Amino acid sequence: MASNASPPAFRPPAFPPSGAAPSADGALVRALRRVGLEPSDRGHLVGVAVVLVVGLGIFPDALSLFWVDTFIQVAIYAVVALGLGLLVGQVGMFSLGQIAILAVGSWTAARLDYATHLPFVVVLLAAGVVAGVFGVIVGLPALRLSGLDLALITLMFAGAVTVVLNTTNFPNGGHGFLGYTSSPFGNPPIRRPSFAGTDPAYLRYSIVVGLVLFLLVIWHVRTKPGRAWATIRQSESAAYAAGINVTFYKLWAFALAAFVTGVAGAVLAASAPELYNTQFATQNSIELLAVVLMGGAYNLWGAVAAAFFLDFIPSLLNTWNLSSFLLIILFGVGVIWVLVTSPTGFAGQFPKDMARLGRALRRLATKGRGAPPMAPAVPAGPTMPSAMPAGPTMPSPADRPEPAGGAR
Numbered sequence: 436m437a438s439n440a441s442p443p444a445f446r447p448p449a450f451p452p453s454g455a456a457p458s459a460d461g462a463l464v465r466a467l468r469r470v471g472l473e474p475s476d477r478g479h480l481v482g483v484a485v486v487l488v489v490g491l492g493i494f495p496d497a498l499s500l501f502w503v504d505t506f507i508q509v510a511i512y513a514v515v516a517l518g519l520g521l522l523v524g525q526v527g528m529f530s531l532g533q534i535a536i537l538a539v540g541s542w543t544a545a546r547l548d549y550a551t552h553l554p555f556v557v558v559l560l561a562a563g564v565v566a567g568v569f570g571v572i573v574g575l576p577a578l579r580l581s582g583l584d585l586a587l588i589t590l591m592f593a594g595a596v597t598v599v600l601n602t603t604n605f606p607n608g609g610h611g612f613l614g615y616t617s618s619p620f621g622n623p624p625i626r627r628p629s630f631a632g633t634d635p636a637y638l639r640y641s642i643v644v645g646l647v648l649f650l651l652v653i654w655h656v657r658t659k660p661g662r663a664w665a666t667i668r669q670s671e672s673a674a675y676a677a678g679i680n681v682t683f684y685k686l687w688a689f690a691l692a693a694f695v696t697g698v699a700g701a702v703l704a705a706s707a708p709e710l711y712n713t714q715f716a717t718q719n720s721i722e723l724l725a726v727v728l729m730g731g732a733y734n735l736w737g738a739v740a741a742a743f744f745l746d747f748i749p750s751l752l753n754t755w756n757l758s759s760f761l762l763i764i765l766f767g768v769g770v771i772w773v774l775v776t777s778p779t780g781f782a783g784q785f786p787k788d789m790a791r792l793g794r795a796l797r798r799l800a801t802k803g804r805g806a807p808p809m810a811p812a813v814p815a816g817p818t819m820p821s822a823m824p825a826g827p828t829m830p831s832p833a834d835r836p837e838p839a840g841g842a843r
Contacts (some may be wrong), residue, residue: 491642495635503634505750507706510641513742514648514699516727517735519693521652523724524732525661526688527668528577531720532589535596536573536693538715540566540700542605545710548625555628555705559644562701563694570693574686593720600712625705641702648695653735655691664688722766729769731780740781744769 495503519533540562547558576588631640655661663684666674674681704710726744731737747763756812777784 438720484744487642487646491639495638500634502750503638505746506708507634507638507641507700508703509540509644509742509744510638511699511703511706511742512723512745513739514645514702514743515696516730516738516741517649517652517724518696518699519723519727520730520732520735520741521656521692521736522688523727524737525656525668526664526685527581527588528685528688528691529724530573530589530689531586531724532573532592532596533692533696533723533782534715534717534720535593536566536570536588536696537700537703538596538600538605538712539569540697541704541710541715542700543697544701544704545625549623555626559698559701562704563698564695566700567690567694570689570696571686574689577689578682590717590720594717597712597715597717600715605710605712611659623709625710627705637706641706644698644702649696649738652691652695656817660684660687680799702833725766725770728773729766729780731782731784733779734782737780 522528522530543562543565566756573592631637662678726741731742
């Protein structure tokens with residue numbers, strides 16, 4: 436029996452007019468969508484390009500060495516917060532082991548530097564791959580755990596890494612991969628790229644590496660993995676029903692987050708003359724989660740805000756000779772603010788607040804100017820009346836009086 440359902444309406448493809456070349460704007464749109472971006476992102480890309488040109492060209496040379504080192508740490512921990520924000524905001528998995536993954540990346544870079552003469556880019560990639568393997572191992576419990584249980588498991592992993600670092604006197608600068616030295620002069624510095632030997636040059640290098648890692652994560656979020664992660668975050672049952680391999684994509688998320696964190700660890704290893712195991716304390720993982728929530732876990736730009744909360748604000752308070760306890764109070768107020776009023780964090784709430792402020796200022800400006808003046812009246816010329824004035828009218832034949840005697 437033939438079906439009565441009508442086929443869907445056919446929409447012909449949009450072709451350029453005959454003889455006309457495809458527009459450059461259309462080619463740009465297709466190129467953006469091919470890498471996971473939308474046409475509406477062009478304004479953001481232009482703004483980022485302007486900031487990078489100014490920041491990479493002028494900013495590092497105008498700062499003191501203290502602030503150059505501070506902004507290097509901001510660039511590094513922005514990538515670390517990016518990895519944690521990927522897990523929390525995009526997949527819905529709370530991890531407290533990112534600082535341990537950062538330590539793995541730093542340890543790998545340090546040992547490769549002491550034992551080999553590989554180019555620094557290769558050291559970065561190797562640190563990222565090793566950290567990614569550890570991320571997959573840590574992510575295995577995430578296949579059956581979630582929420583507080585997963586957070587506790589990852590926190591135990593961070594504690595175990597801290598114990599190993601303290602036991603092995605990390606990062607001891609002996610020769611080879613497992614060398615050991617008891618030199619009282621500290622460990623030798625980890626070499627930097629030849630073109631980034633000075634601190635301002637290394638700040639530029641850190642920003643470029645961070646930008647590449649941000650683009651890598653944005654590309655994942657805007658393409659098929661990002662759609663799968665969003666479905667898993669909403670409902671794992673719905674993801675299974677939609678045919679999504681939940682196990683694969685969860686491990687992929689842990690591997691990607693650990694990879695970018697491991698690369699950040701390698702950049703951190705070469706940022707200072709010497710590494711210390713106190714940089715990777717277990718409680719730092721809890722602090723990192725707090726600033727990621729304050730910055731905005733559901734927005735990738737929240738990672739930049741989180742890095743400023745973690746490194747820039749403490750340096751600013753130190754410059755102003757303010758107590759470090761004030762920082763703890765600010766973090767506590769920030770977490771309460773996120774949990775009670777703004778779950779999207781600073782990166783999600785700040786644009787809305789600025790839009791509200793702009794509307795309020797426009798209303799105040801309109802009230803200050805008062806009501807707009809009336810337009811001057813235009814003198815009316817002679818016009819034809821729209822209707823005849825009401826006046827005496829001729830009676831109708833029915834209303835006329837009948838003559839006397841019935842004569843006509």
